[in-house]
Amino acid sequence: MKDLHKILNQITQLTTNIETNYPELYRSLDENPMTLPTKNHPQMDKEVMQEYLEDLKELLEHHLDTHKKK
Numbered sequence: 001m002k003d004l005h006k007i008l009n010q011i012t013q014l015t016t017n018i019e020t021n022y023p024e025l026y027r028s029l030d031e032n033p034m035t036l037p038t039k040n041h042p043q044m045d046k047e048v049m050q051e052y053l054e055d056l057k058e059l060l061e062h063h064l065d066t067h068k069k070k
Contacts, residue, residue, distance in 0.1 A: 003046055004045075004046045004049060007046065007049045007050055007053055008049060010053055011049065011052065011053050011056065014053070014056050014057065014060070015029070015056065017060075018056070018060060022060070022063060025059065025060065025063045029056075029059075
């Protein structure tokens with residue numbers, strides 16, 4: 001349970017960072033296909049939440065790579 005709690009805290013911190021520092025990315029989070037479950041009734045366990053966290057990290061990294069200031 002501690003692991004799940006840790007993952008949820010990381011998700012919260014990352015989404016707060018995105019919301020604060022990258023509002024243009026934050027607006028699209030709830031509509032992004034990478035962050036939406038593909039199952040009709042997904043089980044929200046540690047593995048699923050870890051995958052969601054990794055997806056968020058990848059989205060932010062991609063955003064940063066494609067929006068670098070020159």
